[in-house]
Amino acid sequence: MPEVRETPYHEIHRRNGGRMVPFAGWEMPVQFPQGIIHEHLQVRSAAGLFDVSHMGRFRLGGSGALAFANHLITNDLAKIKGRQLLYSALCNPEGGIIDDVTLYHLGDAALVVANAANAAKVWEWIAAHRPSGVDIEDLTGELAQVALQGPRAAEALPEPFGSAVRDLGYYHHTRVAWQGAEILISRNGYTGEDGFEIYVPATLAVPFWEALIEAGQGIGLEPVGLGARDSLRFEVNYALYGNELSLETTPLEAGLRWVVKFKKDDFIGKEALLAQREAGVPRTLVGFEMQAKRLARHGYPIRVGDTEIGFVTSGGYCPSLKKGMGMGYVTPEHKAVGTQLSIDARGTALAARVVERPFYKEGSVRKG
Amino acid sequence: MEIPDGLRYTKEHEWVRQEGAELVIGITDYAQEQLSDIVYVELPEEGAELVQDEPFGSVEAVxxxxxxxxPVSGVVESVNEALADDPGLINRSPYEEGWMVRARPSEAGELQELLSADQYGQLLAELEGEQG
Incomplete structure (x- = not known):
């Protein structure tokens, strides 16, 4: 067994009563004593603080770094400038998704943020394709990463961060001098709310966390675990690798057509994705609401009548909507809103109905 | 962690309380805390047969x-209807308002073979120890 890794916040999580569980090779808090629903609603109404230091952080530098990064991703770095970031798929030549990543344009370099479960795979993929003139560096251990999310997130930022982000646009980043270090902060997130992702040198990770909690006291800022991170993203239908996304799915099937830029020069997976666009996707992602009280879960088969037409990718309870919802792949002829589905919950048929996405539309996330 | 005396417990974290000729069954404080935020409970119908160690329903948390x-074999006499509308009763009151089924036992000796409060407490101490 490989060693279980701990983030710089491990001790703080324990002190806060976090229930620590193994996750993608790390020991992480799935929830704190007040529970997932409480944390979820706290983020929707005020703000929450997430330790996401388990994610992979890789810096690509050197003269060819941006061109190389653009060749790896399906989205187009040329469409953004320095001080912006973008969300993208990283595909193999067959169009299968290796990971979904956030990519920071740092002017002359790029920062790739990968899912924890895929970090090693992404690192190997980048290393295997690295041309001469590009150097790559794994910053996962030396940088901590936190997400501050919620409609009142900006109020929980201590100075000088508060002033620095006042005019920061969605999917833009800036650097802030704090305690002798340059700290990268961006306006984005994984909850459907306004918020920030912040990259802090590991040596300053704990004092930075404490400064946030202190500044956020007035709005009731609390730590939030991975359980609510999942329920928050599920409610706004953000894809999760291992659920909606996998090597066997393409961005076109997963509702990520918007991150595939066919007008861009060659990128890995372009040919296969073009062919799939021509031929049509064999399945597509839909959202559905449960008409039964029992919940759908990842992996349950989806039927129409007696015919199996797909499977559930994510299912569960949405705390803001107070009902059970699900996402899953179905054959395209069954994707229309209103289509009646039957979810096979280990032998019990549960009625469900295709609905519009996202499920939760009231989020404070700023677009543009 | 609450482990009331006088109840019997299983390694799967259910409890059984004898009330006259009937047995009341639920899940323990430890179980509800591990699950947290219970959002749905599937319970058997009245008259359904319980077979010791066989599943008779399910609990879903977020x-x-x-x-x-x-925990024992028997026949279901009644189920806690209040859980359909408020499954959170199990989180708030696992041993009282969060009870799940009342059953008439069919195998006399089974109840006494279950864990006592002390034994169950030891089991939890061992589980906590493993988690370090």
């Missing part, structure tokens, strides 16, 4: 689904 295993 992040987990668990089978309920019958």
């Amino acid at each position: 992040k987990a689904v668990s089978d309920l295993c019958a």
Whole structure:
């Protein structure tokens, strides 16, 4: 067994009563004593603080770094400038998704943020394709990463961060001098709310966390675990690798057509994705609401009548909507809103109905 | 962690309380805390047969689904209807308002073979120890 890794916040999580569980090779808090629903609603109404230091952080530098990064991703770095970031798929030549990543344009370099479960795979993929003139560096251990999310997130930022982000646009980043270090902060997130992702040198990770909690006291800022991170993203239908996304799915099937830029020069997976666009996707992602009280879960088969037409990718309870919802792949002829589905919950048929996405539309996330 | 005396417990974290000729069954404080935020409970119908160690229903929390295993064999006399509208009763009151089924036992000796409060407390101490 490989060693279980701990983030710089491990001790703080324990002190806060976090229930620590193994996750993608790390020991992480799935929830704190007040529970997932409480944390979820706290983020929707005020703000929450997430330790996401388990994610992979890789810096690509050197003269060819941006061109190389653009060749790896399906989205187009040329469409953004320095001080912006973008969300993208990283595909193999067959169009299968290796990971979904956030990519920071740092002017002359790029920062790739990968899912924890895929970090090693992404690192190997980048290393295997690295041309001469590009150097790559794994910053996962030396940088901590936190997400501050919620409609009142900006109020929980201590100075000088508060002033620095006042005019920061969605999917833009800036650097802030704090305690002798340059700290990268961006306006984005994984909850459907306004918020920030912040990259802090590991040596300053704990004092930075404490400064946030202190500044956020007035709005009731609390730590939030991975359980609510999942329920928050599920409610706004953000894809999760291992659920909606996998090597066997393409961005076109997963509702990520918007991150595939066919007008861009060659990128890995372009040919296969073009062919799939021509031929049509064999399945597509839909959202559905449960008409039964029992919940759908990842992996349950989806039927129409007696015919199996797909499977559930994510299912569960949405705390803001107070009902059970699900996402899953179905054959395209069954994707229309209103289509009646039957979810096979280990032998019990549960009625469900295709609905519009996202499920939760009231989020404070700023677009543009 | 609450472990009331006088109840019997299983390694799967269910409790059984004898009330006259009937047995009341639920899940323990430890179980509800591990599951947290219970959002749905599937319970058997009245008259359904319970077979010791066999699943008789399930509990769903935001992040987990668990089978309920019958601590003893018997026949279901009634189920806690209040859980359909408020499954959170199990989180708030696992040994009282969060009870799940009342059953008439069919195998006399089974109840006495279950864990006592002390034994169950030891089991939890061992589990906590493993988690370090």
